[in-house]
Amino acid sequence: MDRIRLGIIGLGRLGRHHAENIRFRIPNAELRAVCSVVKEEVDAALRDLQPAYGTTDYRTLLQDKELDGVVIATTSAYHCEMICAAADAGVRNIYCEKPLGMNQTEIDRIWDTVTRRGVRVFQIGFNRRFDRSIRSLKEKIDAGRIGKPIVIKFLNRDPLWKEEDLLRFSPTSGGLVFDMLTHDYDLARWILASDAVSVYGNGGVYFYKGLEPLGDIDNCTLLVKFKNGVMGFFETSRNSSYGYHVEIEVFGTEGAMRMGYPPSRDRLESLTVGGLGRECPRWFFEYWEPTFQAELQHFVDCIAQGKEPEVGLEDGYKAVEWALAATQAVQMNKEVPLK
Ligand SMILES: NC(=O)c1ccc[n+]([C@@H]2O[C@H](COP(=O)([O-])OP(=O)(O)OC[C@H]3O[C@@H](n4cnc5c(N)ncnc54)[C@H](O)[C@@H]3O)[C@@H](O)[C@H]2O)c1
Numbered sequence: 001m002d003r004i005r006l007g008i009i010g011l012g013r014l015g016r017h018h019a020e021n022i023r024f025r026i027p028n029a030e031l032r033a034v035c036s037v038v039k040e041e042v043d044a045a046l047r048d049l050q051p052a053y054g055t056t057d058y059r060t061l062l063q064d065k066e067l068d069g070v071v072i073a074t075t076s077a078y079h080c081e082m083i084c085a086a087a088d089a090g091v092r093n094i095y096c097e098k099p100l101g102m103n104q105t106e107i108d109r110i111w112d113t114v115t116r117r118g119v120r121v122f123q124i125g126f127n128r129r130f131d132r133s134i135r136s137l138k139e140k141i142d143a144g145r146i147g148k149p150i151v152i153k154f155l156n157r158d159p160l161w162k163e164e165d166l167l168r169f170s171p172t173s174g175g176l177v178f179d180m181l182t183h184d185y186d187l188a189r190w191i192l193a194s195d196a197v198s199v200y201g202n203g204g205v206y207f208y209k210g211l212e213p214l215g216d217i218d219n220c221t222l223l224v225k226f227k228n229g230v231m232g233f234f235e236t237s238r239n240s241s242y243g244y245h246v247e248i249e250v251f252g253t254e255g256a257m258r259m260g261y262p263p264s265r266d267r268l269e270s271l272t273v274g275g276l277g278r279e280c281p282r283w284f285f286e287y288w289e290p291t292f293q294a295e296l297q298h299f300v301d302c303i304a305q306g307k308e309p310e311v312g313l314e315d316g317y318k319a320v321e322w323a324l325a326a327t328q329a330v331q332m333n334k335e336v337p338l339k
Contacts, residue, residue, distance in 0.1 A: 004300045007033035007061045008071040009082060011041040014097060014292075015073030017285070021293045022071070022300075023049040029300045035061045058082060062089040069093030069121070069303055071296070075172050076179070080106035087117040095299045097125040098182050099323065100316030102174055107320045114313055121302045123295070123309040124316035126186045130294035133259045137248065138191050140257060147254030149192060152226075153233045154184040155247040155260075157240035159282060163208050166238060170216045177203065177220055177330050178323045180236045185322040186315055191250065194228035196322055198337045201330035207239040220330050243280025244287055 006029055008019050015036070023031040034045040034054045042054040055061055062070065062085055070091050072082045080101040086094050094114070101107040114122055128134055141149060158180070161169075173179040189195050203220025205211050211218055218239055224232035247260035263280045270277040281287040295311075302309045322338060329336040 003028050003030040004068045004303050005030045005032040005066055006069050006071055006300070007035065007064060007067045008073060009035045009058045009061060010072060010074035010097075011036040011038070011045050012073070012075075013285075015071075016041070016045065017292060018071055018073050018296060019045055019049055019051075021296050023051075025293050026297050026300055028304055029296070032067060033061050033064060059085065059089075062086050062091060067091065069095065069299070071299075072096040073125075076174060077102055077172055080110055083110050084113040087113045087119050090117075092119060093121040093299070093303045094119055095121075095123045095125065095296065096316070098186075098316065098319070099174065099179070100124055100313075100320050102178075102320075104321070104324060107317050111313065111317055120306075121299065121309055122313045123299045123302065124311055124313070124319075125295065126183060126311045126315060126319070127288055127291040127295045128183045128187055129190060129311050130291040130298065131288065132290075134187065134191075134248065137250070137257050137259055141191060141250055141252070142193075145255065146250060146252035146257050149228075149230050149250050149252045151231050151233065151249075151251045152188055152192060153247070153249045153251075154181075154188065154235070155245065156180060156184055156234075156236040157245040158238045158284070159240050159243045159280075161208070161238055163210055166208055166218075167210045167214065170211060170214050174323070175216045175327060176218060176236065176238065177201065177222075177327045180238070181220075181222070181234055181326065182319050182323055184234055184236075185319045185326070186311070187248065188224070188226075188232055188234075189318060189322075190311075190315070191248075192226055192228060192230055194226045194230065195318065196224050196232070196325075196338050197227050198225045198335050199223070199322070199326045199329045200335040201326055202333060203330040217330070222326055222329065244283055245280060246287065 046054045200223040203217045222234040245263040249258040265279040325336045
């Protein structure tokens with residue numbers, strides 16, 4: 001069978017890695033085109049990954065009728081513009097990194113354009129759904145292993161950032177509550193097969209004082225009520241002194257299921273005068289690396305086999321709605337209802 005020809009827009013921290021996966025690790029895909037506004041990134045990709053061509057103008061790539069699909073991995077503020085431009089240009093299959101958009105107007109515009117233009121496969125970059133442990137947790141909960149869920153807990157801690165990097169990243173990210181918890185909003189509604197009805201939030205600047213003038217924070221906690229009665233607790237931080245740490249726990253009427261504890265880079269344990277030790281993961285990328293390949297493999301297979309993606313437009317839309325409500329809840333320190 002012919003390989004699925006993809007073009008990628010955005011060759012930064014994540015986009016470059018997506019491009020490498022398409023080029024080297026997804027056998028039924030071909031990396032046909034690359035694009036970034038940074039010419040050096042395009043030149044490096046042309047040299048290392050040998051696509052048919054590279055460009056600094058994403059509209060050139062969208063006019064390429066040889067492409068079967070487009071992967072958008074640009075700064076979040078460009079997702080709306082690029083998804084809509086791709087759909088308007090007749091691109092039939094689109095993968096976009098999370099978040100879908102930055103506000104209600106953007107996600108409504110995307111919803112309207114993608115559905116009106118009849119985009120066939122639309123996948124949003126919730127890579128954690130492709131994690132083996134999380135998939136197993138969901139399967140077992142669905143099978144009734146822990147009875148009826150009562151509480152779901154998420155913990156999401158970034159290792160210490162260099163303050164200058166965080167201050168550069170913050171203004172384009174949508175802020176801690178919007179950006180950092182986006183995967184958890186999606187996972188919670190997927191695992192529980194239920195949407196949130198309300199969110200209450202707390203948060204502030206505890207570590208990076210430079211965030212204050214930007215209106216961003218570095219730590220927060222949320223309490224969430226779900227339609228099916230489950231209670232949710234979410235905690236997130238930008239300043240974990242010991243490393244990257246993600247945990248999920250679901251407690252039910254017949255037991256509990258937990259993933260991610262203790263945070264571990266690998267399966268090694270050391271026994272020394274300091275006691276029992278395990279190294280923590282250092283950064284999100286190494287922890288989730290296999291899921292980035294798996295999600296793009298899924299996108300390519302959906303195109304090749306005419307399947308619906310497991311994680312699509314509605315999931316991206318709902319996560320942003322939730323992120324907006326949670327941001328408001330933390331800013332106003334009150335309970336905010338969701339639609
Ligand atoms: N799924 C995850 O776990 C995860 C992790 C990190 C980042 N992300 C998402 O991935 C996206 C990219 O993040 P990043 O950390 O790689 O960002 P980055 O800043 O490292 O890279 C952004 C890229 O977009 C390109 N770009 C920006 N504007 C452009 C334009 N107008 N035309 C063409 N190219 C343009 C830049 O040149 C650069 O190559 C963000 O939306 C972010 O939310 C997802």
